[in-house]
Amino acid sequence: MLVTFEVTYAEGWWSASAHAPENAIYTQGKSVGELIDNILEATSLHYTEELEAGERITIVTRYKPETREPEGQIPSNFEYKVDIVAATSGC
Structure with missing residues (x-):
């Protein structure tokens, strides 16, 4: 399963949201x-x-610029990918 988050930066906080059918995740x-x-x-x-x-x-x-922040605080190309696999009990 693929979950894609749109990342924004505003007022000193990084925010992420993922939207898909039956899927809404928000965090910061x-x-x-x-x-x-x-x-x-x-x-x-x-x-x-x-x-x-x-x-x-x-x-x-995926980073989506939302506001103009001071140069150097925000990477110009921000992308991160990770796989999550369930841990097996007893490991």
Whole structure:
């Protein structure tokens, strides 16, 4: 399963949202690292049953400029991709 997040930056916060049929996930973070951690956590919680069933979830983020922030604070090409696979108990 592919989950695509649109990432924006405004007023010192990174925000991410994913929209698809039966899917709406929103999260934010003060840094890109915090945002990615929150995206992973929110997606894992949203798709708990699918992960427990062994489904692989691929997360892709895409940056969409929303406002003019000071130069150097926002990467010009921000994209991140990660796969989540359910952990097996006892490992």
